[in-house]
Amino acid sequence: MARRRSAADSSQAGQRASRFPDPRLADPDGLVAVGGRLEPDWLLDAYRHGIFPWPTGEDDPLLWWSPDPRALMPLDGFYRSARLRRRMRSGRFTVTFDEDFAGVMRACGTAPGREDGTWITRAMLKAYTQLHRQGHAHSVEVWLGEGETRRLVGGVYGVAIGGLFAAESMFHYETDASKVALATLVDRLNERGYVLLDIQQWTAHTGSLGAVEVSRDDYLARVTVAVDLPVTWCV
Template identity: 50%
Template sequence: MIRLPRLSPAAPERFPDPRTALAEPNGLLAFGGDLSPARLLAAYGQGIFPWFGEGEPILWWSPDPRCVFRTDALRINRSLRRQLRGSSWQLSVDRAFEAVIRACAEPREGHAGTWIVPGMIDAYTRLHHLGHAHSVEVWDGTRLVGGIYGVAIGRLFCGESMFSAESGGSKLALAALAGLLRAWGWPLIDTQVANAHTLGLGAEEIPRERYLCEAARLTALPGRVGNWAEDGTPLVRAVLAQAAG
């Protein structure tokens, strides 16, 4: 029988040591609590994130190994560059956060449900309004064709999910986010758990202990709280112009 710590509603900043997470299922650490801004920010600052399905209690995870992107290593590949030449696609930052998270929550081909349940949408939208969660959007005219969203704490960006309504939409959003963060001196995008898609885009797995050390260092640095649209949109547009040039 699995015995997991239950989080106290009275102490949103308190989590068990991530090193005590289960090996099977990999990274399961605790359950309960809530999705308040204070608890979410405390979790990400300690290398922990929520992941659960409809009808399940809130589950908290810190897997080993951890999957990450290095912002200085992520580039737009040749096939996407060719696609962008002559394309009318445009990029923005923090223009349509809720539309991006709702698009990410749509069921994917081959999957019956989604982990981005209504409570998660509400919680991350609240974080966005507080200036801690951000999105990069890909547009074809007024149509949203791709995007990515996640949480920023210090100089660490914790990517949550991305989507494509057109081939290449999520790849461009990810590359644009990496370019934006690289320009600001943010070295890492956390993507939590590896899959074939993220590994194919250049993600790498690192030991949890190393990730926790990097996360502690980066989250202690001064970051950018607030809406990123004004400063971020020109930078992602420069990424697009360079790729399509």
Template identity: 45%
Template sequence: MSLQIPWLDDDPGAPFPAPGRMPGLPDGLLAVGGDLSPTRLLNAYRQGIFPWYSEGQPILWWSPDPRTVFRTDGVRLSSRFRRSLRRSGWVARADTAFDGIIERCARIPRRGQAGTWITAEMQAAYLHLHRLGHAHSVEVYASDAEDAPLVGGIYGVAVGRMFFGESMFSAASGGSTAALAALAGWLRDRCWPLVDAQVESPHLLFLGAARMPRERFLEAIAPLVEAPVPPGPWTQEFGTIPLRTLGT
């Protein structure tokens, strides 16, 4: 008898299947269908589940094993990059250009990928989450001038004291790394211990990400997603961070 992957029903509050390996299916693929409503998305992230699919496919929901995770005190910057930051005028801000960040993440070419999983539908869903105060971006600008160009950025979803990273981009060498490091340092100072990076890549591992067994990841995030942190923009609290401080 062939295994049928679970299809989600129309109720955005319906539970997801329990994560587990399904023979014959890609590792981590958990369910198909449903929608990208805020209720469904936040329910998914609380359970360590995220959507990932391409144009023309139904919505695919994933919980990979192992998970790729950064400790917020564990992002590694090379000595060379630290030196370049000390000489730079780059600054980081939060939630000042979320739409620009997600759009740049969607269209920037990536090695080994012919297209993007950040479809128009996905962009609209995360922009909605952002307007509700649940999705956030960190932008890196070339300087603190009002018209300074973006040189990199990252966006993701915050639930409680857990940040689930979705994507990042660089318009200049090191732009995404600087955004990740600025985000991690800001979260670390507020006792947010982890940033989810979903699926490993050599670049993420080089920057200090670690593989975490799914069961341990789900145990780790369970108390974090229940922390009573209200949604809302981070712009004012984040302020403007001169990234030369990351070079020390």
């Protein structure tokens, strides 16, 4: 792996040794490293240390990031508008967990407004599907209709380690479907005892739902504690 800067001090007290440079040495854009492998053990190592991959295209070098500031969705601060509450009570949508992980991930790259999908490369899909099969990555699916005619219209997916859930992306084809997915995810994480929902970067949309920004140092301190908690996704 080509390193952006020296990581001589990356093995700090209280942290596991990592194959990555210390994220505190990232460049001003949050770039930690270039190269490496999109494989489950590399991904788990990255997330444990506050780093995530974000490639720019199928044939471009793999990039690893740890931005400053970092965006979080407080598990006790998710905003549910009256409209969203009505939508969730209406029965219009059916929500499932882990029924179509690959379908959710593919849709996150091709839904309206996401047509370029450059960062969800074939290699990303393969790697995260492997993580899912190993029990480390999960999805929330929102369906419209029933039986053979039902359609996947919204969802969110991410990586779970201990008490950390690192949400990677979400999508919708129907109004409010992604909000329903995210609200359901927040409920699941609260039920299971998760303490940290990472959403990487703040946007006006996530901000309207309660997302906040914290410094990289704050995030790294939180993730170090969260990943070692005895929390599991399965009920």
